[in-house]
Amino acid sequence: MEKHICPFFGDKYLSDVMTQDIKEFYAKLKRGGYAQKTISSIHKFLSSFFQATI
Numbered sequence: 143m144e145k146h147i148c149p150f151f152g153d154k155y156l157s158d159v160m161t162q163d164i165k166e167f168y169a170k171l172k173r174g175g176y177a178q179k180t181i182s183s184i185h186k187f188l189s190s191f192f193q194a195t196i
Contacts, residue, residue: 146171146184156195164188 150167151159171181 147188 147167150170151163154163168181168185171184
């Protein structure tokens with residue numbers, strides 16, 4: 143989380159994170175050459191996180 147998610151979203155409030163932000167985050171990971179397995183793991187974490195906060 144600290145390596146990938148925190149640097150991208152910074153101090154942004156959860157309520158300010160929009161779908162476009164998430165899409166840009168995944169695009170940045172893909173451009174960065176991260177393996178699909180890594181991106182999938184991050185996706186699972188974010189999905190669980192957002193589900194828990196709703």
